[in-house]
Amino acid sequence: MKGRNWSPAGARRRGLKSFAARLSLRILAVASIVFMYHVLELHFRYREAMRLKYLPTVFGNLSERDEALLAGTGWEPGADATNAERRALLDNRRHWKRLGKGREGETFTFNDTVIKVYDEESSPFRNCMPSTGGPPRRWPTEIPASLVMGGREGSSSSSSSPPGDDPNKEMFVPVKDYFLAAADPLQPPKWHLVTPFLKSGTLKNLAKKLHAVFGWRWSLASAVERELRVGAKEGAGKFWGATWLLGIPVGACRAA
Numbered sequence: 001m002k003g004r005n006w007s008p009a010g011a012r013r014r015g016l017k018s019f020a021a022r023l024s025l026r027i028l029a030v031a032s033i034v035f036m037y038h039v040l041e042l043h044f045r046y047r048e049a050m051r052l053k054y055l056p057t058v059f060g061n062l063s064e065r066d067e068a069l070l071a072g073t074g075w076e077p078g079a080d081a082t083n084a085e086r087r088a089l090l091d092n093r094r095h096w097k098r099l100g101k102g103r104e105g106e107t108f109t110f111n112d113t114v115i116k117v118y119d120e121e122s123s124p125f126r127n128c129m130p131s132t133g134g135p136p137r138r139w140p141t142e143i144p145a146s147l148v149m150g151g152r153e154g155s156s157s158s159s160s161s162p163p164g165d166d167p168n169k170e171m172f173v174p175v176k177d178y179f180l181a182a183a184d185p186l187q188p189p190k191w192h193l194v195t196p197f198l199k200s201g202t203l204k205n206l207a208k209k210l211h212a213v214f215g216w217r218w219s220l221a222s223a224v225e226r227e228l229r230v231g232a233k234e235g236a237g238k239f240w241g242a243t244w245l246l247g248i249p250v251g252a253c254r255a256a
Contacts, residue, residue: 054126055126056126056127056128056141057126057127057141057144057145059144059145059148062148066147066148067130069147069148069151069152070129070130070144070147070148071130072152074179075178075179075180076179076180077179077180077181077182077189079179080179080181083177085177086177086179089110089113089115089177089194090181092110093183095110096108096109096110096115097109097110099114103119103122103123104116104118104119104122104123104140104142105117105118105119105122105123105190106119109197111197112196112197113176113194113195113196113197114194114195114196114197115192115193115194116142116192116193116194116195117183117190117191117192118140118142118190118191118192118193119190120138120190120191124138125138125139125140125141125191126138126141127139127140127141127144139191140191140193142193143175143178143191143193146172146173146175146193146195147175147178149172150172150173150174150175150195151172151174151175152174152175152176153174153175153176153196154176173195173196173198174195174196175193175194175195176194176195176196177192177194178191178192178193178194179191179192180192
């Protein structure tokens with residue numbers, strides 16, 4: 001072949017080039033295998049973390065009063081006809097002052113109450129309600145958690161408990177009411193959680209006060225601001241993408 005260098009030096013150069021090419025291919029193949037292994041490891045680790053994150057919250061060691069409180073009725077749509085305070089609250093919906101909106105829903109204030117309206121489309125509920133004889137239904141985890149931790153204001157279970165029987169409940173805001181109601185007859189009902197409105201400022205202001213009083217080296221105010229900022233950026237698409245990827249059943253409850 002014309003132009004081909006058949007000298008010993010040319011053969012050595014061709015051998016070095018072919019060796020370098022084979023070595024490059026082998027290094028590339030090994031790097032690809034290591035990369036794919038790392039991606040798969042992160043994938044399965046992420047799947048397990050998301051599965052644990054979106055499991056239903058289990059409330060263990062509940063007292064009989066707490067179990068009776070969780071099994072309470074009167075939250076059904078249309079039950080406001082026999083609840084004057086709830087009816088007045090819903091009739092004045094246009095006067096509710098909006099505090100904010102997030103992935104879980106919207107929060108409002110009205111007189112001396114805080115009303116949180118949950119959005120199941122953007123944040124599907126994880127917990128099933130106790131069996132009430134009807135079809136299984138899900139509700140926001142915050143409602144049973146608030147009932148267990150803070151009790152219900154004016155309930156017979158909380159009023160019948162002896163003073164100091166559960167001092168931890170005094171550290172949490174009690175639940176005034178919770179129910180399903182629709183803002184529009186053409187829309188499905190949404191869960192509402194009503195709690196007392198405590199005019200003590202915001203979490204951000206509290207963090208600044210604590211930082212000023214105690215002079216902590218680390219800034220609690222900055223930590224709170226960072227958490228609020230990160231929480232505000234969470235999107236519903238992340239949740240739906242994760243649940244679809246993991247195959248988490250977010251639509252149906254199993255009857256007890």
